Amino acid sequence: MPVMAKRGLTPHDEDFSAWYNEVVYEADLVDHSPVRGSFVIRPYGYALWENIQRELDAMFKATGHENLYFPLLIPVEFFEREAQHVEGFSPELAVVTHAGGKELEAPLAIRPTSETIIGELYAKWIQSYRDLPLLYNQWANVMRWELRTRPFLRTTEFLWQEGHTAHATAEEALEETRRMLDVYATFARDFAAIPVVEGEKTEGERFAGALQTLTIEAMMRDGKALQSGTSHYMGENFARAFDITFNDLDNEQAYVHTTSWGFSTRFIGAIIMAHGDDAGLILPPKLAPHQVVITPIAKRNDADGAERVGREAARVADALRAAGVRVKVDAREGMSPGWKFNEWERKGVPLRIELGPKDLEAGTAVVADRLSGEKTSVALDALAGDLPDRLERFHERLMERARSFRDAHIDEAHTYEELVEKVEHGWVYATHCGDPESEAAIQEATKATVRCIPLEGPSAEGTTCVHTGKPSGYPRKVIFAKAY
RNA sequence: CGGGGCGUAGCGCAGUCUGGUAGCGCACCUCGUUCGGGACGAGGGGGUCGGAGGUUCGAAUCCUCCCGCCCCGACCA
Numbered sequence: 001m002p003v004m005a006k007r008g009l010t011p012h013d014e015d016f017s018a019w020y021n022e023v024v025y026e027a028d029l030v031d032h033s034p035v036r037g038s039f040v041i042r043p044y045g046y047a048l049w050e051n052i053q054r055e056l057d058a059m060f061k062a063t064g065h066e067n068l069y070f071p072l073l074i075p076v077e078f079f080e081r082e083a084q085h086v087e088g089f090s091p092e093l094a095v096v097t098h099a100g101g102k103e104l105e106a107p108l109a110i111r112p113t114s115e116t117i118i119g120e121l122y123a124k125w126i127q128s129y130r131d132l133p134l135l136y137n138q139w140a141n142v143m144r145w146e147l148r149t150r151p152f153l154r155t156t157e158f159l160w161q162e163g164h165t166a167h168a169t170a171e172e173a174l175e176e177t178r179r180m181l182d183v184y185a186t187f188a189r190d191f192a193a194i195p196v197v198e199g200e201k202t203e204g205e206r207f208a209g210a211l212q213t214l215t216i217e218a219m220m221r222d223g224k225a226l227q228s229g230t231s232h233y234m235g236e237n238f239a240r241a242f243d244i245t246f247n248d249l250d251n252e253q254a255y256v257h258t259t260s261w262g263f264s265t266r267f268i269g270a271i272i273m274a275h276g277d278d279a280g281l282i283l284p285p286k287l288a289p290h291q292v293v294i295t296p297i298a299k300r301n302d303a304d305g306a307e308r309v310g311r312e313a314a315r316v317a318d319a320l321r322a323a324g325v326r327v328k329v330d331a332r333e334g335m336s337p338g339w340k341f342n343e344w345e346r347k348g349v350p351l352r353i354e355l356g357p358k359d360l361e362a363g364t365a366v367v368a369d370r371l372s373g374e375k376t377s378v379a380l381d382a383l384a385g386d387l388p389d390r391l392e393r394f395h396e397r398l399m400e401r402a403r404s405f406r407d408a409h410i411d412e413a414h415t416y417e418e419l420v421e422k423v424e425h426g427w428v429y430a431t432h433c434g435d436p437e438s439e440a441a442i443q444e445a446t447k448a449t450v451r452c453i454p455l456e457g458p459s460a461e462g463t464t465c466v467h468t469g470k471p472s473g474y475p476r477k478v479i480f481a482k483a484y
Numbered sequence: 485c486g487g488g489g490c491g492u493a494g495c496g497c498a499g500u501c502u503g504g505u506a507g508c509g510c511a512c513c514u515c516g517u518u519c520g521g522g523a524c525g526a527g528g529g530g531g532u533c534g535g536a537g538g539u540u541c542g543a544a545u546c547c548u549c550c551c552g553c554c555c556c557g558a559c560c561a
Contacts, residue, residue, distance in 0.1 A: 301517085
């Protein structure tokens with residue numbers, strides 16, 4: 001094998017996971033940390049997360065939620081109070097047993113999620129129906145000791161937000177659960193250009209301690225599914241475990257109904273795998289750290305020319321900023337324009353402006369589109385007016401591309417054989433009886449699981465389970481798919 | 485924890501079989517020429533060869549033990 005310089009990425013249809021890893025590192029999103037399974041999120045990746053945070057946070061505030069912060073350490077004993085919860089999380093708890101140079105009397109878990117400690121405090125804060133609903137959210141890091149990790153998709157420590165609400169009635173809590181799922185779905189579509197499917201998890205896939213788990217599932221470009229956000233209705237489970245009670249209108253003691261909902265840095269993985277191509281990332285404009293990068297082009301030995309180009313680039317950048325565009329001027333010296341073009345393509349910048357002597361002469365700039373690869377000449381004076389529209393259309397095109405890809409990779413199976421065959425290529429609607437053992441058997445045989453019972457989709461009425469032949473366990477056909 | 489592979493410069497690797505001055509590409513630094521799709525020349529810096537022990541005149545290379553990482557299987561936002 002000849003030694004070759006590192007150019008280009010592994011094609012995504014040749015080896016998708018190699019492609020994913022290369023994109024993540026080549027775009028400077030993450031780096032390895034010295035501790036296995038945890039990753040450093042580098043500035044470009046973190047800027048993406050900050051944009052996600054900002055938009056989601058605004059949506060939470062708009063739906064009446066307030067932010068607060070709970071501590072990282074939780075007494076291990078708290079997890080034991082809710083039977084399902086402890087069973088679900090014990091295997092992945094990291095526990096602090098020593099501190100201050102000696103063994104702790106009671107070990108402390110590093111939070112994998114905060115239902116328990118929040119429940120403990122909610123019990124104290126909630127006395128009356130007047131205290132309800134309690135609508136809180138926190139942005140935090142959590143830790144789950146995973147065996148196999150991948151950047152963003154599964155890391156031992158990750159960043160997320162977890163909303164925790166308490167309500168007087170089941171109806172209200174269920175409404176909240178659904179409302180926040182819709183917030184996630186809307187965010188995914190309107191900001192990330194990812195056409196997610198909303199649905200409910202089957203019993204086996206439900207959050208530990210929840211009565212209902214709702215999910216948004218996104219399709220990756222290898223046809224697999226990625227659970228991209230979840231919203232849970234806990235019923236009275238945590239209220240009973242932590243004694244969260246209130247006096248209702250009739251002065252009767254009642255347990256609150258709680259919900260929780262979470263959205264994590266995993267979603268960055270969804271963006272990468274839903275939109276990226278063989279040249280690297282393609283970022284949705286509304287979340288991209290730089291929506292537009294201007295590359296000035298000039299001969300170095302022509303100081304005057306360089307200065308003119310530089311001045312014009314700065315002027316254009318100012319005009320774009322005034323028009324609300326996130327723009328960066330790449331004025332680095334010692335790199336050829338071609339090098340910069342490739343770099344910003346790899347990093348998924350939606351639109352690139354090339355500005356050189358020829359353009360100045362013509363009073364134009366070249367606008368290059370990351371999605372289509374097309375270059376268009378645009379009058380300098382028209383840029384500030386034109387680019388916001390272009391970014392908007394970029395978003396629409398990205399969404400449309402993702403939607404048609406998804407639709408082309410969803411099929412329906414009427415027999416088990418069909419399911420086995422079709423689930424190799426994408427998502428498959430099929431009738432399922434709901435029996436967890438059957439679900440496990442199908443997973444064993446195909447690696448595919450029930451991703452969700454979609455809130456909208458083909459009715460299962462009058463059909464029978466493709467696996468057991470029993471009547472459908474759900475009103476609609478479920479979606480089977482391999483998942484991350 | 486089972487099966488497979490790998491640890492040599494920041495990254496990617498050769499050298500190990502057959503012991504004899506530690507190399508190559510990229511990246512980095514300096515200078516010059518370049519600049520509209522990954523520029524070129526010249527010069528330069530950078531290494532406890534994963535660790536410990538052993539064999540030997542001499543170990544990246546042979547032997548023993550240890551450590552770490554990656555891939556494949558059982559858990560997961």
